[in-house]
Amino acid sequence: MSTIVTASGPAQFLSLVPSLLGFTPTRSVVLVPLARGRSLGAMRLDLPPDDLSDSVASSAVGMLCRIPTADAAMVVIYTDAAITGALPHRDLAEAIGRSADACGLKLVDAFTIAADGWGSHLDRRLPPQGRPLDELIPHAPGPGPVPEGDQSSGATLPRRSAGERRAVGGALRSLETALEVICGIPARAERVDRVDPAALESACQLDDLPTLFEDALRGDAGALTPMRAAALAWCFARPALRDVALVQWASDLSGGDRALDAQQKWEDGAPYPADLAERMWGEGPRPDTDRLQAALDLTRQVAALAPRPLRPGPLALCAWLSWALGRSTHADHYTREALKIEPTHGLSEIVQSFVQAGHIPDWAFRPAT
Known part of the structure; x- marks a missing residue:
């Protein structure tokens, strides 16, 4: 109301x-x-x-x-x-x-x-x-505090300890070892000696990406287990999987199913559906604000925990979600951080071009329903 x-x-x-x-x-x-x-x-x-x-x-x-x-x-x-x-x-x-x-x-x-x-x-x-x-006495029109900080406030990633980041790095090595054993996907780092059962379970969850992304959205972003953070960081480092998450979080679980199916068909030569692609450019139905905010909270935590080489993926998602929520200053911050690590990171460059051109999502100009 x-x-x-x-x-x-x-x-x-x-x-x-x-x-x-x-x-x-x-x-x-x-x-x-x-x-x-x-x-x-x-x-x-x-x-x-x-x-x-x-x-x-x-x-x-x-x-x-x-x-x-x-x-x-x-x-x-x-x-x-x-x-x-x-x-x-x-x-x-x-x-x-x-x-x-x-x-x-x-x-x-x-x-x-x-x-x-x-x-x-x-x-x-x-x-x-x-x-x-x-x-000019600050005044809050509804329940809750008067906003603090300026347009740049709140873009800094959550603070996570070095021990927490090491735990995620270890979980990621276990996950990559499990994926190499099960699927033959080459690991980026040296294989661990023993395959962690939790890594095997996490690797199996990648068979149903939309459910993985939806479950992550519903959980407590600040309480991610090292293995869940590692699995999400692994997905976000791969543009095809990251884009499924983006479309799904900007729509719903069925949108994620469609995006995954479309991605697989596109890799086989089929055209990518226009109504899914337009989400990337800020067109189509207005996404649910609470859903986008939950996704941003999640990706900020993943970015804070991910090993540096994998950090551009979640940072780019932070940038797109911030832009979709009307926070272009935050989006610019995240793209700059991602491009410091990977200067040609695709999604980061796209979002940065949106911000620099003053491009705003089309749904920002339409009333919420």
Whole structure:
């Protein structure tokens, strides 16, 4: 059920913006689309240099216009600059206003929150020093705490001990030995002397990947056994298996079955189904947000536990899931970490290109149902 909060004035509206985003932005442009006076959420862009104001304004308003029910918008600019007789970034605010007017979108107001004050670019009565920042009291519209941190907060992988990582490395060697004995799949590392029964069981679970991925999603991500973490890291290091997980987590168990079948047929020369491929590009039905978040929690733990050579796979999944959830700043962080290890890692390069081009999933512009 939606929580409706009525802002009594500009100061209270601005105090609600962090709750709309889930963090307190810094050096950002925040767009709040409106439909009949009600907020439809919020979108954040990096604050551009002055010479890119016009192009960024055009792109920003273009994103607003992709929201079918939006008829107006409000803009909030966050900057480290101080107010020196006038609000910073007036050129950007005016450029957004011109673009919105050209698209038939009403710009209700445009604010700047500076280092030493705040104000509206449309309020000609604003004092030269702006209004005091202490008027902007953080406010949470629903149950739960006021968001802490900025757009970069929360992207660091969970802390796992060296002992936990060694246990996963040992489990991975046992799993690869079992797979070499059972299936003839060459191990990356030296074989262990004895095949662990748990490794044999885990190897057999790879016969039903969708069930493996679904069970992992339902469990406690922070309580992965070394063997389960090793099995997932082994899968995520293989693009064909990793993509099955991606499609499944963005749809459901039957979607994973279809993705696995499609992958096997594609390897035999059949075309890959378009409705499955479009998920990668952010098109098609909107995924369940809770499901994507559970998958992100899981892949973050796997990335934190996986041996360094296998880490790009789960990091790339972290990046895609973050991007699908509207957290492009986090997605960029994960792709950079993956590409430090493997400079030509395919999925990481794809997601990074999405972020750099400002490409947002199509479902972000459609209301949740």
